[in-house]
Amino acid sequence: MSxxxxxxxxxxxxxxxxxxxxxxxxxxxxxxxxxxxxxGWVLDRLAAAGALDVNEIAADSPYAxxxxxxxxxxxxxxxxxxxx
Amino acid sequence: MSPAAAAAxxxxxxxxxxxxxxxxxxxxxxxxxxxxxxxLATLYAGFPLGGDEGLRDFxxxxxxxxxxxxxxxxxxxxxxxxxxxxKPLPADQAFAMxxxxxxxxxxxxxxxxxxxxxxxLERNGQAVILPGEPGAGxxxxxxxxxxxxxxxxxxxxTMIDRDxxxxxxxxxxxxxxxxxIDIIRAFDPSAVxxxxxxxxxxxxxxxxxxxxxxxxxxxxxxxAAHIVxxxxxADAPTSLRPRPKADAFMHNASHAFNYSLLGRLGxxxxxxxxxxxxxxDFEYSQxxxxxxxxxxxxx
Numbered sequence: 001m002s003x004x005x006x007x008x009x010x011x012x013x014x015x016x017x018x019x020x021x022x023x024x025x026x027x028x029x030x031x032x033x034x035x036x037x038x039x040g041w042v043l044d045r046l047a048a049a050g051a052l053d054v055n056e057i058a059a060d061s062p063y064a065x066x067x068x069x070x071x072x073x074x075x076x077x078x079x080x081x082x083x084x
Numbered sequence: 085m086s087p088a089a090a091a092a093x094x095x096x097x098x099x100x101x102x103x104x105x106x107x108x109x110x111x112x113x114x115x116x117x118x119x120x121x122x123x124l125a126t127l128y129a130g131f132p133l134g135g136d137e138g139l140r141d142f143x144x145x146x147x148x149x150x151x152x153x154x155x156x157x158x159x160x161x162x163x164x165x166x167x168x169x170x171k172p173l174p175a176d177q178a179f180a181m182x183x184x185x186x187x188x189x190x191x192x193x194x195x196x197x198x199x200x201x202x203x204x205l206e207r208n209g210q211a212v213i214l215p216g217e218p219g220a221g222x223x224x225x226x227x228x229x230x231x232x233x234x235x236x237x238x239x240x241x242t243m244i245d246r247d248x249x250x251x252x253x254x255x256x257x258x259x260x261x262x263x264x265i266d267i268i269r270a271f272d273p274s275a276v277x278x279x280x281x282x283x284x285x286x287x288x289x290x291x292x293x294x295x296x297x298x299x300x301x302x303x304x305x306x307x308a309a310h311i312v313x314x315x316x317x318a319d320a321p322t323s324l325r326p327r328p329k330a331d332a333f334m335h336n337a338s339h340a341f342n343y344s345l346l347g348r349l350g351x352x353x354x355x356x357x358x359x360x361x362x363x364x365d366f367e368y369s370q371x372x373x374x375x376x377x378x379x380x381x382x383x
Contacts, residue, residue, distance in 0.1 A: 021329075025348060027348050
C-alpha cells in the first residue's frame with residue numbers, strides 16, 4: 001500500500017493560483033514559495049480530501065502518479081505536506 | 085495650501101519646529117539649515133502645516149554636526165527621536181537627507197500598511213503601481229506622468245491599507261537622479277525643482293514638486309488596476325507584455341519594506357492586490373510613446 005500524504009497542519013498553508021503557478025505561504029516558517037504545476041494540484045487535492053496516496057491524488061488529474069512523486073517529495077521537504 | 089504654510093517654512097519657523105502633514109503622517113521637523121527651509125518652502129508649498137496641538141507620528145531634525153566640522157567641510161545629520169540612523173552627509177545635501185530620512189521613518193515604522201517599494205499614480209480612478217529596479221526609469225516616468233495630469237500617490241512607496249486593500253496616498257516630492265533631472269526639465273520647463281545636490285550616494289539628486297491636484301487629494305485612497313514593471317532601454321520600441329502574476333507577486337514580496345514582518349497578513353494583502361491587477365512588463369525608450377501607452381492602459 002502506498003504511503004499517504006496530508007497537508008502539514010502545523011504549517012497552516014495558504015495558496016493562490018495564477019496561470020498554472022501557485023504561490024504558497026507557510027505560516028510556521030513565514031516563508032513564501034512559488035511553485036510550478038503539479039505542486040498546486042497536489043496541494044488543492046490534499047486540502048479538499050485530507051489524506052490521499054499518490055494514486056488517489058493522480059485520479060482525475062492530468063498527471064500520472066510517477067509525475068507526482070517528485071512534487072510530493074519537494075512539498076514534503078518544504079514542510080508543506082507530511083506523511084500520515 | 086495655503087501660502088501661509090509655505091511662508092511658515094522660513095528659517096526662523098523651522099528652527100523652532102513645524103508640523104508637516106503628508107498623507108496620513110504628521111512630521112515634526114526642526115532644522116537651522118537654510119537649504120532645508122528653502123526646500124520645504126519650494127517643494128511642500130501646497131501642503132498643510134499642522135499646528136502645535138495634537139500628536140505627531142515622527143519627530144525629526146536635520147542639523148550641523150557639532151565640532152570643528154561646522155566650519156571645515158560642514159556636515160549635517162538626520163535625527164529621529166534624537167537618534168541618528170545614518171552617517172552624516174555634506175551640508176549641501178541637507179534637504180535630500182531630510183527626504184531620505186522621512187522615507188526611512190515610514191519604511192521602518194508604518195507597519196499598519198503593506199509598504200511596497202514602488203511608485204504609484206492614478207488616472208480615471210485606476211491606480212497604476214510602478215515597481216522598478218534602480219535605473220529602470222521609474223522616477224522619470226512617474227514625474228512625466230504627474231506633469232501630464234496623473235495624480236501622484238507616491239514616487240517611492242506604495243502603501244496598502246490593511247483594512248480595505250486600497251492604496252493610501254503619500255504625495256511627496258519626486259526624487260530625480262542624474263540624467264532624469266535634465267530630461268524632465270526639458271519635458272516640462274515649468275516644472276518646479278528644488279536645489280540640486282551633487283555627489284550624493286545616488287549621484288546628482290533633485291526633487292520635483294508634486295502637482296497641486298496630488299496634494300489636494302492626498303486623503304483620497306485609490307484602487308489598484310495595473311502593476312507595470314518599467315524598463316528604459318536605449319532605442320527600444322515601446323512594448324507592453326503581460327507578466328506572470330506569480331512573478332509579480334514574488335517581486336512585490338521581495339521588494340516590500342515589511343512583507344515578512346506582516347506574516348500572513350502581508351501574503352493576503354499582496355495576493356489580493358495581484359488578484360485585482362493586470363501585471364505588465366513595459367519597455368520604452370521614448371517618453372512620449374510611453375505616456376501614450378499609459379493613457380491607453382487606463383482608458
